[in-house]
Amino acid sequence: MATLAAQLLLNALALGSAYALVALGFVLVINAVGAVNFAHGDLVMAGGFVSIALAQVAPDAGFFLLPLVLIAMAALGLLFSAIAYFPLRSRPPVAVFISTIATGIMLQNGANALFGAAPRAGPAIAGKGMIAIEGLLLDRQSLAIIAAAAILIGGCHLVFTRTRTGRRLRATAEDPELARLSGIPVPGMIALTFALATALAGTAGLLLSNQYFVTPDEGMALMLKAYIAVVIGGWGRLGGALLGAVIIALFEVVVATLLSQPMAEGLLYAALLGILLVRPQGLFGEALGRRA
Amino acid sequence: MTFDTIAARLALCLLAATLVSGSSHAADTIRIPVLVPLTGILALEGTSQRNGAVLALDEGVPNVQIIRDVADTAAAPEIAVNALERALSEPNVVAVAASIFGTQMLAMMPIAAERRVPLVTISGTAKLTEMGNPYVFRFFPTDAVVKRAQARYVVEELKRTRVALVYQTTAYGQSGQQHLTENLKRLGATLVFEEGLAPTVKEMLPVLTKAKAANPDVLVLQLHSGPTALLIKQAAAMNLGVPIVAGSAMHQPSTAALLEPAELKGVCAESSASPISGGSPGIERFAQTYRAKFGAEPDAFALAQYDGMRMVLAAVAKGARDAESVRAFLASSSYDGLAMTYRSDGTGNMAHDAVILCYDGTSRVPAIVKRYAAGR
Numbered sequence: 001m002a003t004l005a006a007q008l009l010l011n012a013l014a015l016g017s018a019y020a021l022v023a024l025g026f027v028l029v030i031n032a033v034g035a036v037n038f039a040h041g042d043l044v045m046a047g048g049f050v051s052i053a054l055a056q057v058a059p060d061a062g063f064f065l066l067p068l069v070l071i072a073m074a075a076l077g078l079l080f081s082a083i084a085y086f087p088l089r090s091r092p093p094v095a096v097f098i099s100t101i102a103t104g105i106m107l108q109n110g111a112n113a114l115f116g117a118a119p120r121a122g123p124a125i126a127g128k129g130m131i132a133i134e135g136l137l138l139d140r141q142s143l144a145i146i147a148a149a150a151i152l153i154g155g156c157h158l159v160f161t162r163t164r165t166g167r168r169l170r171a172t173a174e175d176p177e178l179a180r181l182s183g184i185p186v187p188g189m190i191a192l193t194f195a196l197a198t199a200l201a202g203t204a205g206l207l208l209s210n211q212y213f214v215t216p217d218e219g220m221a222l223m224l225k226a227y228i229a230v231v232i233g234g235w236g237r238l239g240g241a242l243l244g245a246v247i248i249a250l251f252e253v254v255v256a257t258l259l260s261q262p263m264a265e266g267l268l269y270a271a272l273l274g275i276l277l278v279r280p281q282g283l284f285g286e287a288l289g290r291r292a
Numbered sequence: 293m294t295f296d297t298i299a300a301r302l303a304l305c306l307l308a309a310t311l312v313s314g315s316s317h318a319a320d321t322i323r324i325p326v327l328v329p330l331t332g333i334l335a336l337e338g339t340s341q342r343n344g345a346v347l348a349l350d351e352g353v354p355n356v357q358i359i360r361d362v363a364d365t366a367a368a369p370e371i372a373v374n375a376l377e378r379a380l381s382e383p384n385v386v387a388v389a390a391s392i393f394g395t396q397m398l399a400m401m402p403i404a405a406e407r408r409v410p411l412v413t414i415s416g417t418a419k420l421t422e423m424g425n426p427y428v429f430r431f432f433p434t435d436a437v438v439k440r441a442q443a444r445y446v447v448e449e450l451k452r453t454r455v456a457l458v459y460q461t462t463a464y465g466q467s468g469q470q471h472l473t474e475n476l477k478r479l480g481a482t483l484v485f486e487e488g489l490a491p492t493v494k495e496m497l498p499v500l501t502k503a504k505a506a507n508p509d510v511l512v513l514q515l516h517s518g519p520t521a522l523l524i525k526q527a528a529a530m531n532l533g534v535p536i537v538a539g540s541a542m543h544q545p546s547t548a549a550l551l552e553p554a555e556l557k558g559v560c561a562e563s564s565a566s567p568i569s570g571g572s573p574g575i576e577r578f579a580q581t582y583r584a585k586f587g588a589e590p591d592a593f594a595l596a597q598y599d600g601m602r603m604v605l606a607a608v609a610k611g612a613r614d615a616e617s618v619r620a621f622l623a624s625s626s627y628d629g630l631a632m633t634y635r636s637d638g639t640g641n642m643a644h645d646a647v648i649l650c651y652d653g654t655s656r657v658p659a660i661v662k663r664y665a666a667g668r
Contacts, residue, residue, distance in 0.1 A: 117335030118546035
């Protein structure tokens with residue numbers, strides 16, 4: 001029984017780690033531009049397919065695929081911001097919503113045209129198979145997901161708290177006008193935020209695609225999970241989004257085991273409604289005063 | 293004869309020649325639009341459907357020019373309706389290869405009935421052939437056929453009676469669950485565990501843990517392609533130890549491609565056919581041509597739509613040049629296709645056979661282990 005519980009918690013932690021990367025990128029863009037990027041799930045999906053393409057070029061890259069995906073997806077993030085955000089940045093937020101929805105559909109159809117509609121398995125970054133310890137089956141890829149997510153989230157924390165660029169990014173997110181008056185190149189910081197958020201989304205795509213496959217049409221479900229994570233944790237709160245992501249994974253694994261998957265899903269939404277009623281600012285409180 | 297008279301007669305001759313030529317062209321040129329989902333939730337199955345239809349139509353019929361325009365119906369009924377309206381605005385449409393997506397078919401059917409054009413589909417939605425619409429022809433067996441075969445294989449061949457059933461909470465999954473439950477109970481099996489999963493569920497350990505705790509002797513699945521592969525992968529990792537009899541999604545080569553051959557050991561699935569398994573020179577030729585043309589492995593959806601369009605062309609070969617003649621042929625004739633013999637049951641259901649295929653754990657190509665012919 002204890003072994004099963006440990007196994008379930010490990011799986012939940014691995015899934016939650018990948019979701020945390022999705023939610024982290026999602027909340028970074030919300031903070032930077034004050035609008036929801038509805039294509040964020042499609043960028044996760046794109047990360048899965050980019051990693052499949054890169055693995056064909058470098059089949060033995062293993063863990064080194066991670067930096068390659070980060071770089072490729074950061075470049076895609078810059079392109080995405082140039083297409084979906086900057087031309088509309090002076091318009092009302094609804095224009096950005098629609099623009100990101102449209103760009104997401106373009107990403108979906110592009111993936112469908114390039115890779116086909118069938119589910120595809122992404123590359124493994126830590127080899128295949130299980131490690132058995134005391135009856136506990138530790139999947140190599142699950143461990144790699146947890147490790148990669150921990151490294152990236154820790155790295156983001158260091159960048160935001162210990163570097164000049166990180167402070168500028170935070171200043172831009174907190175008050176773009178004041179940041180501009182302080183001499184911070186706000187458009188550059190916003191573009192950098194899109195690059196970072198897309199790189200994190202792409203990494204989540206890489207990590208999820210091996211364990212759970214990737215299809216061109218799965219972006220919306222992932223975006224919804226990120227949205228829920230942010231609402232649970234507190235709108236604009238980085239730590240809150242990470243906690244929200246882990247809570248979602250716990251519902252999907254632990255509660256689904258104790259009850260059933262439909263019950264777990266229903267209870268997750270019931271919990272979400274409860275939070276909105278009792279503590280609408282989320283568990284960590286809102287960092288932003290406006291909600292998209 | 294004056295110059296004016298000569299010019300007038302010449303003009304008349306030219307007009308007559310044009311009319312004759314025009315009527316001859318109309319008689320030997322037919323249109324069969326292919327309106328299927330190439331994007332959206334059924335893009336995988338819709339692409340197979342498109343490929344099967346295109347392959348059949350490109351093989352053609354002697355002395356008949358076939359125009360086949362392909363349109364993507366995506367995932368919305370209104371897109372399918374618009375595509376159908378646009379296609380029917382062209383002359384000489386004798387039939388339509390119509391969407392596998394049941395919701396789109398339900399929207400297209402009244403238009404087809406009004407315009408008297410047969411829709412040739414592989415959609416599994418039961419209601420399509422229960423509405424009394426004489427212009428719908430389904431070339432893929434319904435759940436009533438394939439789920440009966442799946443249940444019979446479990447009970448009669450594997451001799452398993454303690455069934456754990458995992459199904460999708462979509463229309464596809466619930467229809468299969470209903471037919472499986474009825475058939476398994478009728479055959480004397482007991483459902484010791486049953487749970488529905490949303491298609492977005494990624495982690496299969498919870499459902500497998502509970503299924504295993506119920507001590508089943510067989511696991512029966514009715515899931516879409518990705519979830520089928522996810523569940524089988526997880527079952528292999530935890531060494532579930534009971535055979536798995538899956539739904540038709542497992543027969544798709546793209547599903548098997550997600551799994552290692554060893555993970556497929558002991559896995560079987562129902563389907564209408566398995567083109568990659570061979571079985572006849574015609575099917576092997578079909579599979580080779582399909583691979584050469586599309587660079588992909590064919591599945592039963594492609595083969596069923598291929599057979600459907602070849603039956604339409606059989607009507608054309610026998611002289612049918614309008615939609616009503618094609619409809620009459622489909623409604624009243626029997627056709628020996630590559631997968632099976634097709635004949636309408638009076639409601640437009642043309643396919644009545646099913647097969648069970650199993651993987652031996654050494655390759656991703658299954659072998660057909662049992663055939664269930666119509667009514668037996």
